[in-house]
Amino acid sequence: MAERGLRIAALYPEQMNIYADRGNLAVLERRCRWRSIAAEVTAVGLGEKLDPERFNLIYLGGGQDDDQRRCAADLVETKREGLISAAAIGAVVFGVCGGYQLLGRWYELGDQRIDGVGLLDVETVRSDGPRLIGNVAIECHLPGADPSAVLAGFENHGGRTRLLAGATPLGRVLSGHGNDGVSGDEGCRRGNVIGTYLHGPLLPANSWFADWLIATALEDDLVLAELDDQLELGGHRAACRAAGLSGR
Amino acid sequence: MSKLRLGVASIVARAAAAVLRIGGSGGTSAPGKVLLALAPDAIAQRSAALARGCAVISATNGKTTTSTIVAEIMRADGVTLVHNRAGANMAGGIAATLNGQRGDFGLFEVDEFWLPSLVEQLHPRALLLANLFRDQLDRYGELDLIVDRWREVVRSGAGARMVLNADDPLIAGLGADADQPLYFGIEDETVGSTVAQHAAEQACCPVCSAQFSYSRYFIGHLGHYACPNGHVARPTAQITASEIRLRGLSGSSFTLTIGQESFATELAIPGLYNVYNAVAAAALASSLGVSSDKIIAGIAAARPAFGRAETIQVAGRECSIMLIKNPAGTNEVLRTLASDEESHDLLIVLNDQIADGRDISWVWDADFEALAATKRPIICSGSRAVELALRLKYGGVEVERLELYPQLDEALAAALAANGGRLVILPTYTAMLEVRELLVARGVAVESFA
Numbered sequence: 064m065a066e067r068g069l070r071i072a073a074l075y076p077e078q079m080n081i082y083a084d085r086g087n088l089a090v091l092e093r094r095c096r097w098r099s100i101a102a103e104v105t106a107v108g109l110g111e112k113l114d115p116e117r118f119n120l121i122y123l124g125g126g127q128d129d130d131q132r133r134c135a136a137d138l139v140e141t142k143r144e145g146l147i148s149a150a151a152i153g154a155v156v157f158g159v160c161g162g163y164q165l166l167g168r169w170y171e172l173g174d175q176r177i178d179g180v181g182l183l184d185v186e187t188v189r190s191d192g193p194r195l196i197g198n199v200a201i202e203c204h205l206p207g208a209d210p211s212a213v214l215a216g217f218e219n220h221g222g223r224t225r226l227l228a229g230a231t232p233l234g235r236v237l238s239g240h241g242n243d244g245v246s247g248d249e250g251c252r253r254g255n256v257i258g259t260y261l262h263g264p265l266l267p268a269n270s271w272f273a274d275w276l277i278a279t280a281l282e283d284d285l286v287l288a289e290l291d292d293q294l295e296l297g298g299h300r301a302a303c304r305a306a307g308l309s310g311r
Numbered sequence: 312m313s314k315l316r317l318g319v320a321s322i323v324a325r326a327a328a329a330v331l332r333i334g335g336s337g338g339t340s341a342p343g344k345v346l347l348a349l350a351p352d353a354i355a356q357r358s359a360a361l362a363r364g365c366a367v368i369s370a371t372n373g374k375t376t377t378s379t380i381v382a383e384i385m386r387a388d389g390v391t392l393v394h395n396r397a398g399a400n401m402a403g404g405i406a407a408t409l410n411g412q413r414g415d416f417g418l419f420e421v422d423e424f425w426l427p428s429l430v431e432q433l434h435p436r437a438l439l440l441a442n443l444f445r446d447q448l449d450r451y452g453e454l455d456l457i458v459d460r461w462r463e464v465v466r467s468g469a470g471a472r473m474v475l476n477a478d479d480p481l482i483a484g485l486g487a488d489a490d491q492p493l494y495f496g497i498e499d500e501t502v503g504s505t506v507a508q509h510a511a512e513q514a515c516c517p518v519c520s521a522q523f524s525y526s527r528y529f530i531g532h533l534g535h536y537a538c539p540n541g542h543v544a545r546p547t548a549q550i551t552a553s554e555i556r557l558r559g560l561s562g563s564s565f566t567l568t569i570g571q572e573s574f575a576t577e578l579a580i581p582g583l584y585n586v587y588n589a590v591a592a593a594a595l596a597s598s599l600g601v602s603s604d605k606i607i608a609g610i611a612a613a614r615p616a617f618g619r620a621e622t623i624q625v626a627g628r629e630c631s632i633m634l635i636k637n638p639a640g641t642n643e644v645l646r647t648l649a650s651d652e653e654s655h656d657l658l659i660v661l662n663d664q665i666a667d668g669r670d671i672s673w674v675w676d677a678d679f680e681a682l683a684a685t686k687r688p689i690i691c692s693g694s695r696a697v698e699l700a701l702r703l704k705y706g707g708v709e710v711e712r713l714e715l716y717p718q719l720d721e722a723l724a725a726a727l728a729a730n731g732g733r734l735v736i737l738p739t740y741t742a743m744l745e746v747r748e749l750l751v752a753r754g755v756a757v758e759s760f761a
Binding site: 077080081082083085086089090093127128130133144194196197198217221251262263264267268276291294295297298300301302 | 445456671701710
């Protein structure tokens, strides 16, 4: 085992950052430090291999089409093995929007099929229909978390993602579009590997989920010290309200 | 469409404008929409009737300020303008402007998304394309799409002289499709930085797809760049700003070079981003044949457009309103504030109406970390005030310094009651309109939409 604390690999932070992904990273890092848990974010860019022993949380954000194409090719070529090994030994792998799509089997863009890493059993097709845009809220069931816990954020994607047989969504759509606008599914989770379309960024206004990711990455039964989350809870209520949910 | 039909339609539209004014709704584009419904080719007809033609300005950031500076220059040149100066820059606003004003030259800022169809109708003599940054992704989509649309505009050209920013690789890259484009830029490697700001665009060589390398970044991905494999480099700019001296919120001075001549130039609108707006305005005016002395006089006479670094006296204090709407623009506003010698009270207002962008994630891409080093309280307001406060908290601002007043009138009252020096208000677009309305009601600001 390498050193203690949260060791985050941020994949392609220069290219895959379109929906303010650095907000998610900042929240993970700060919430550890406020608890005196060491936290370190390391950028792993184009052409660099991913050392699976070195990280316990791997983050992949979204990018514009061209950037995403470049990163997809690099991901499969230089990082797929590292990612699969890291997930197998318990690292959290968290993909948002384009990052979610690339964790799946493949992404079809016009007549082009972009291979993903295949950690999640999902397929994505870019639709001719309108982009799925707007505030969104989902209810999700995560081990050890409140069974009616809600994630609220914003989605903006042209791809429609379909879960293959046996795949589990991250949550059920309460308001918004989700994976494809029709299934009612949002995101996908397989063990510690999680993909979602929710940005906002997601973690500032859903601090409970940030803490779930931190605890899962560090060790399963870890109980994190409470923080003063007055603003975070206010932000969560505001994001829920924006998505049309009330009373939360 | 007959002249008669356009005549009748324009009378109806003007009547609609009068009704809207009486009703106090202040709509600047509604009468234009009425006009276009009755006479779909009204823009083309009215524009063709302008004796000295027209010019069009588009950009993500700085459209309104740049056209304000161009307007001063054209006035110095003795031109009577038809100008959408209130910033109503889609078809309805342009139609209303053409219908409501009389003049011999048209000056139009145009929304990035509307540019193709409006250029086709307006037939400008010159088209200024100043910059492209990520902006309201929920509304405009990803930047690549806008670049593709603009390339079509440049290709089809319609006889307009293209005035392009040499420092923006996304814009300069369009020059290959233009006939003798005029380039402007900054020639001063003492401003800006050698490192890229967060979330700056990753512009790539069109030949080999390698990321451009930069000797200097000025704003976001604007700077001095070249393909590392030697395929493409920043084009030489004919109109430039050099020897730039930024003086915080009070403005700047620089040397403006137009072809072979150089002039010491004063600008009362603060920040490096407004030096860009001034040199862009100079380039556009130059492409229209305006003489250098008129250009210098116009720049010196230019004052901030409403809500864009506009300063108002309120309750014995100076109050500056600086619109924020996307990461690149916000970073420049924050950088300008940090360069000012005074310390300021801050009121930041984050709304999420359609015109602001429903998606507020962009505030995480702006470098609000710059505020961690300040000392004064920061008031957070707007429909997403709490998330703004969260952004500042994770940016390193002590929670004790954050005051939450989601209701704007309460926030403004609290900000004005505080005992400080200059109050700086950073509102998103709809918040800026609301702030101004409150200041107009207090009798300290003039109306935005005269």
